[in-house]
Amino acid sequence: QEGSHRLPSSQCMVVLLGSTSVGKSSLAYRYVKNDFRDSLPTVGCSFFTQMLNLEVASIKFEIWDTAGQEKYHSVCHLYYRGAHAALLVYDITNKETFNRAKLWLRDLEKEFLPDEILIALVGNKTDLAGEREVATEEGEEFARTKGLLFMETSAKSSHQVNDTFMAIAQELLQREREEASHHGLLTADLEESRTGTRCC
Amino acid sequence: MAADVHKKKGWEVPNGSLAPGDGQHAERSESPTPGLAQGTEPGAGQEGAMFVHTRSYEDLTSPEDGAAAARSPEERRGEPAELTSMEQISKDFSELSTQLTGMALDLEEEMRQSKEGKLEPSPQTTRRDSVLSGKEEEDVTMDAWRMHRKHVFVLSEAGKPVYSRYGSEEALSSTMGVMMALVSFLEAEKNAIRSIHADGYKVVFVRRSPLVLVAVARTRQSEQEIAHELLYIYYQILSLLTWTQLNHIFQQKQNYDLRRLLAGSERITDNLLDLMAHDPSFLMGAVRCLPLAASVRDAVSTSLQQAKAKSLVFSILLSGNQLVSLVRKKDQFLHPIDLHLLFNLISSSSSFREGEAWTPICLPKFNSSGFFHAHISYLEQEMDLCLLLVSTDREDFFTVSDCKRRFQERLRRRGVQHALQEALRTPFYSVAQVGIPDLRHFIYKSKSSGLFTSPEIEAPYVQEEEKERLLGLYQYLHSRAHNSSRPLKNIYFTGPRENLLAWVRAVCSIWVSLSSLVLHGRAVGEWHNTGVAPSPCAVLLGVSLHPCAREGWAGIAVGAGELRHRGLCHVLL
Numbered sequence: 001q002e003g004s005h006r007l008p009s010s011q012c013m014v015v016l017l018g019s020t021s022v023g024k025s026s027l028a029y030r031y032v033k034n035d036f037r038d039s040l041p042t043v044g045c046s047f048f049t050q051m052l053n054l055e056v057a058s059i060k061f062e063i064w065d066t067a068g069q070e071k072y073h074s075v076c077h078l079y080y081r082g083a084h085a086a087l088l089v090y091d092i093t094n095k096e097t098f099n100r101a102k103l104w105l106r107d108l109e110k111e112f113l114p115d116e117i118l119i120a121l122v123g124n125k126t127d128l129a130g131e132r133e134v135a136t137e138e139g140e141e142f143a144r145t146k147g148l149l150f151m152e153t154s155a156k157s158s159h160q161v162n163d164t165f166m167a168i169a170q171e172l173l174q175r176e177r178e179e180a181s182h183h184g185l186l187t188a189d190l191e192e193s194r195t196g197t198r199c200c
Numbered sequence: 201m202a203a204d205v206h207k208k209k210g211w212e213v214p215n216g217s218l219a220p221g222d223g224q225h226a227e228r229s230e231s232p233t234p235g236l237a238q239g240t241e242p243g244a245g246q247e248g249a250m251f252v253h254t255r256s257y258e259d260l261t262s263p264e265d266g267a268a269a270a271r272s273p274e275e276r277r278g279e280p281a282e283l284t285s286m287e288q289i290s291k292d293f294s295e296l297s298t299q300l301t302g303m304a305l306d307l308e309e310e311m312r313q314s315k316e317g318k319l320e321p322s323p324q325t326t327r328r329d330s331v332l333s334g335k336e337e338e339d340v341t342m343d344a345w346r347m348h349r350k351h352v353f354v355l356s357e358a359g360k361p362v363y364s365r366y367g368s369e370e371a372l373s374s375t376m377g378v379m380m381a382l383v384s385f386l387e388a389e390k391n392a393i394r395s396i397h398a399d400g401y402k403v404v405f406v407r408r409s410p411l412v413l414v415a416v417a418r419t420r421q422s423e424q425e426i427a428h429e430l431l432y433i434y435y436q437i438l439s440l441l442t443w444t445q446l447n448h449i450f451q452q453k454q455n456y457d458l459r460r461l462l463a464g465s466e467r468i469t470d471n472l473l474d475l476m477a478h479d480p481s482f483l484m485g486a487v488r489c490l491p492l493a494a495s496v497r498d499a500v501s502t503s504l505q506q507a508k509a510k511s512l513v514f515s516i517l518l519s520g521n522q523l524v525s526l527v528r529k530k531d532q533f534l535h536p537i538d539l540h541l542l543f544n545l546i547s548s549s550s551s552f553r554e555g556e557a558w559t560p561i562c563l564p565k566f567n568s569s570g571f572f573h574a575h576i577s578y579l580e581q582e583m584d585l586c587l588l589l590v591s592t593d594r595e596d597f598f599t600v601s602d603c604k605r606r607f608q609e610r611l612r613r614r615g616v617q618h619a620l621q622e623a624l625r626t627p628f629y630s631v632a633q634v635g636i637p638d639l640r641h642f643i644y645k646s647k648s649s650g651l652f653t654s655p656e657i658e659a660p661y662v663q664e665e666e667k668e669r670l671l672g673l674y675q676y677l678h679s680r681a682h683n684s685s686r687p688l689k690n691i692y693f694t695g696p697r698e699n700l701l702a703w704v705r706a707v708c709s710i711w712v713s714l715s716s717l718v719l720h721g722r723a724v725g726e727w728h729n730t731g732v733a734p735s736p737c738a739v740l741l742g743v744s745l746h747p748c749a750r751e752g753w754a755g756i757a758v759g760a761g762e763l764r765h766r767g768l769c770h771v772l773l
Contacts, residue, residue, distance in 0.1 A: 020463065020464055025551065028555075029554060032554075032555070033554070039550065039551055040467065040549055040550055040551055041464035041465075041467075041551075042551050042557075043468075043545065043549050043551060043552070043557060043559045044557055044558055044559020044560060044561075044574075045557065045558045045559065046551065046554065046555040046556065046557050046558075047555050047556040047557075047558060047597065047601070048554070048555040048556075065555070067464070067559075068464075069463055069464040069465070070460060070461055070463065071440065071441065071461045071462075071465075072559075072560075075559075075560055075594070078594060078595070
């Protein structure tokens, strides 16, 4: 249980957070099914799994897609707990959603120690660049000051969606390696840690 | 397990009927009895207390800002106390056995924001803005808006709009203010408004503190039926929030804008109203069964039963709005209303088609103060077969998810998937299978099991308006049969386009539409002709009672046969 945050080797729990209608479900759907469709507001949470095979390891992403609606916020807290990574999603055409993402970050910071969870700030809907309200630099700058990964995506046009998850996987593996060498251990035996990493 | 639902002692009521009798107010019971008894729902007990609560018309209609400004001194003083009680709420919530998901944090935050003078994000911006909803907000000043056959409004006791079927709530705030004024005016006289009948319209009021529900209808429904639909809307709101939470919110802040919490869920309520306009389930207070061979259903039920977990209370398999199988924990009963709300939730969202959903849901007739957690998923992409697993533990996602896997595996091992797929291809049977000439359509309801069967609606009820007309006729019969001052057991109704027959007994009821060419004598004869038992109920279920009926009733027997599997048989004996 303790090690699950440090050794995201075979299973990696990712939670998608953000306001209503920023495209959390669409991002998950694009990544898992490589397809896009307009979706209705998510009810509660949805759970997806997706395997990612890298040279050094294969990672099973467990993706929690949460509802942006207020009444479900308290449920979302549940999925923070075991998460290895969080995607803070905002809509680049809606400044308010960017501000909400900052609030989500505050929540996460309350819940986790700084190196316990990998957080990525994701500005979605780059296909609607004409209506942009949040400049790329603004997102970038905020991510830099807070030490977050940053990415702008479009679930609709499939822009950088895979890259986002790939970056998360790489970063987690990197952290894991550092962690292991820091403790003077060999690189974690992925096969061995496969058992018992499930956190829920 | 499914079958013994109905053999339990708790289900046996002296008069043989499990539903409260017409017009009778049944004792409040923990077990979900089919049928909706007035006065047993949460909040009903408060009716006596509400009369002290009155407000001036100005308060109700004055704009939000003005009211806020006028009240601000008290509010400011009250705020610290409110916050502490908020904490108390959040503590209370976490102590609830069914694990409420509290709203306290969000409320607290909102109050902080309003103190800072920051504007709340308008719920309007997120409301029904989904591309798929395909609905533009209507202009409430247009004639088209006025032409809708039924309007439904929900407002808070402060006169704040909560929901409107058509048009934006904001544009309707003054209309809703007037509605609240009407309610309050009569309450001040220690009276309660129920309905207004004028010019072909019925305006029906249902008061469930802290909400007021109003319908403005031009349908043929009786006042009671419209009120019954409004209650469903009330339960729908409870299923999202719980009664406890709803009350806490309004105790803390009387002029709270509930649309904030309901944002994104309006389509669920919209869908419920659409369903009620087309589906006789709600009128019957029963659930429709998918026609299925008993052996297949047995296998499905057993598989469901075997895939159990400690926290699992109900396992439900459904297709469209038809029940395939329901397995419940011992001594736990699911009320048809709760089941309807679950069906509605599933049919109103396409998002369940992907992945596995895990959502808090309150089943108001079961327990209006807490949330269950529902695991919702479709068994296979292209199959319209949805599995609903209701758990008491919100932490149990993976356990419940594993139940699904186990269920699917057992289904495979029993080799019933193919048969199930076949059955899904023909989810309705034809009325012609029954073989009775001039029989156009019927509904057979078993009151004890809360289930009904009905053939596909065929000619002449092909067009949408004809279908609605048929349902309207059933509604008319139903309201006549269940008229509280003069209930009827047998009705033969000769209309210009069809003849209708209603046969209502304690254990079951039958509603039939026959061609208008059938003469009264023949129609009744048809039903009594069986000789052995002059009850259509027996005829329906005893295929071999009458030689002529052997072929004739086979179709209904198909439907009834599958009902029988659901524990209906004791009705016959």
